[in-house]
Amino acid sequence: xxxxxxxxxxxxxxxxxxxxxxxxxxxxxxxxxxxxxxxxxxxxxxxxxxxxxxxxxxxxxxxxxxxxxxxxxxxxxxxxxxxxxxxxxxxxxxxxxxxxxxxxxxxxxxxxxxxxxxxxxxxxxxxxxxxxxxxxxxxxxxxxxxxxxxxxxxxxxxxxxxxxxxxxxxxxxxxxxxxxxxxxxxxxxxxxxxxxxxxxxxxxxxxxxxxxxxxxxxxxxxxxxxxxxxxxxxxxxxxxxxxxxxxxxxxxxxxxxxxxx
Amino acid sequence: xxxxxxxxxxxxxxxxxxxxxxxxxxxxxxxxxxxxxxxxxxxxxxxxxxxxxxxxxxxxxxxxxxxxxxxxxxxxxxxxxxxxxxxxxxxxxxxxxxxxxxxxxxxxxxxxxxxxxxxxxxxxxxxxxxxxxxxxxxxxxxxxxxxxxxxxxxxxxxxxxxxxxxxxxxxxxxxxxxxxxxxxxxxxxxxxxxxxxxxxxxxxxxxxxxxxxxxxxxxxxxxxxxxxxxxxxxxxxxxxxxxxxxxxxxxxxxxx
Numbered sequence: 355x356x357x358x359x360x361x362x363x364x365x366x367x368x369x370x371x372x373x374x375x376x377x378x379x380x381x382x383x384x385x386x387x388x389x390x391x392x393x394x395x396x397x398x399x400x401x402x403x404x405x406x407x408x409x410x411x412x413x414x415x416x417x418x419x420x421x422x423x424x425x426x427x428x429x430x431x432x433x434x435x436x437x438x439x440x441x442x443x444x445x446x447x448x449x450x451x452x453x454x455x456x457x458x459x460x461x462x463x464x465x466x467x468x469x470x471x472x473x474x475x476x477x478x479x480x481x482x483x484x485x486x487x488x489x490x491x492x493x494x495x496x497x498x499x500x501x502x503x504x505x506x507x508x509x510x511x512x513x514x515x516x517x518x519x520x521x522x523x524x525x526x527x528x529x530x531x532x533x534x535x536x537x538x539x540x541x542x543x544x545x546x547x548x549x550x551x552x553x554x555x556x557x558x559x560x561x562x563x564x565x566x567x568x569x570x571x572x573x574x575x576x577x578x579x580x581x582x583x584x585x586x587x588x589x590x591x592x593x594x595x596x597x598x599x600x601x602x603x604x605x606x607x608x609x610x611x612x613x614x615x
Numbered sequence: 616x617x618x619x620x621x622x623x624x625x626x627x628x629x630x631x632x633x634x635x636x637x638x639x640x641x642x643x644x645x646x647x648x649x650x651x652x653x654x655x656x657x658x659x660x661x662x663x664x665x666x667x668x669x670x671x672x673x674x675x676x677x678x679x680x681x682x683x684x685x686x687x688x689x690x691x692x693x694x695x696x697x698x699x700x701x702x703x704x705x706x707x708x709x710x711x712x713x714x715x716x717x718x719x720x721x722x723x724x725x726x727x728x729x730x731x732x733x734x735x736x737x738x739x740x741x742x743x744x745x746x747x748x749x750x751x752x753x754x755x756x757x758x759x760x761x762x763x764x765x766x767x768x769x770x771x772x773x774x775x776x777x778x779x780x781x782x783x784x785x786x787x788x789x790x791x792x793x794x795x796x797x798x799x800x801x802x803x804x805x806x807x808x809x810x811x812x813x814x815x816x817x818x819x820x821x822x823x824x825x826x827x828x829x830x831x832x833x834x835x836x837x838x839x840x841x842x843x844x845x846x847x848x849x850x851x852x853x854x855x856x857x858x859x860x861x862x863x864x865x866x867x868x869x870x871x
Contacts, residue, residue: 385789390796401806402655405675408662535643543650549658558653 360467364460368468387480391429423574424547434510438517462613478507498577509570515601522608622718626726669838681835682804685827688764691735696775728772735768754837767827770853777861
């Protein structure tokens with residue numbers, strides 16, 4: 355039995371594999387990870403923004419300052435979560451990519467860790483592009499904004515890890531579209547993305563606080579609006595990290611069963 | 616040939632039998648616009664004043680809800696007319712087999728469109744009932760949203776099948792997802808079209824969902840007028856033109 359704790363060098367090889375593979379389908383990243391969210395942010399930011407009378411209740415200078423970070427982190431959630439559905443199942447079972455990985459010095463934990471790390475890097479990178487557009491639209495708001503791609507990367511990882519715990523136990527794609535539509539879409543829409551979470555029905559507001567997206571949006575919004583405080587921000591990040599850890603741990607059994615038996 | 620209703624019905628039935636196993640997917644698709652209605656308007660209605668539409672002031676939630684009915688009609692048709700159509704056309708190649716029977720390509724196109732429209736209408740009608748229950752509908756004319764949603768479904772289905780005939784591989788569907796998102800957000804769904812600069816307003820007139828949103832909105836709010844006849848004609852035009860072109864292109868490729 356090989357060691358179960360991931361080895362950095364092996365994890366990095368898996369990351370590199372995914373990077374090479376993604377380069378071949380760069381168009382997907384460009385369209386769904388950049389153009390689509392940028393359009394959504396600008397259309398809603400300016401369109402809805404023009405209808406908002408009472409900006410003061412948002413706590414931001416205008417609606418774009420509010421919705422921009424929301425769409426950024428919401429998109430990271432969708433992208434990360436989606437990557438752990440059909441794509442992950444294909445790598446784990448259909449195409450057998452990870453079966454090849456475990457025939458090398460790398461282990462099944464390296465495979466799943468590398469996959470999650472890559473999703474974090476990829477979404478941090480596409481968030482840099484998104485952030486650039488946002489900052490052009492709202493103007494430079496201080497160095498704190500430069501930290502938001504890290505938050506986006508971590509949030510994408512947490513969503514990827516959470517969904518991977520589910521997918522790693524599945525033999526087929528049954529139920530994937532239900533996860534996409536009934537879990538990922540609500541996370542995008544209900545995490546205080548478009549208005550303060552207090553304005554949502556209280557049942558939704560209570561449940562959503564257990565999920566990483568809400569916490570990612572809070573930190574990113576504070577950073578972009580130059581009002582982030584250290585301790586609350588670290589607590590939000592801690593929730594996201596906890597999701598990554600729990601998702602990782604729960605994916606463990608599924609990966610081991612699929613790749614070592 | 617077109618009037619071969621038995622052949623068309625066979626194509627529709629095939630889809631019904633297929634989705635009977637996957638009914639959860641159908642049900643899940645219904646919820647998406649509801650999430651957006653709650654997520655966007657529940658919070659924003661507290662900070663957005665009433666919006667002027669058709670000369671009347673409308674509460675924000677009542678303004679957004681009919682637009683989302685149109686969106687649900689679009690979403691209902693879009694997946695079957697594009698992704699699933701391609702799967703049947705290129706992966707399963709079932710149309711190649713079907714046209715060796717008395718069923719023609721035109722029957723296939725109409726049958727697939729009718730199926731996707733059934734899905735559209737089912738989503739839109741359930742959503743309509745919900746908006747009535749929430750008290751967001753101001754006019755009995757709203758009942759006409761049901762046939763309008765079928766028309767939205769037909770136009771999206773015709774455009775979708777037409778566009779799918781150009782698809783080379785699965786990655787091309789990334790463009791479709793982007794187009795759907797742009798239509799969803801950009802068709803004056805969440806704000807009045809007057810928000811746009813005038814050249815954008817002109818561009819939007821050339822897209823299908825905007826006309827569906829405008830129709831559903833004026834029917835729900837009881838402000839329907841002559842302009843809506845125009846919206847109706849545009850949707851009929853989209854359906855006829857792209858349906859005709861899609862049929863032509865499939866005849867060329869499948870009978871070649």
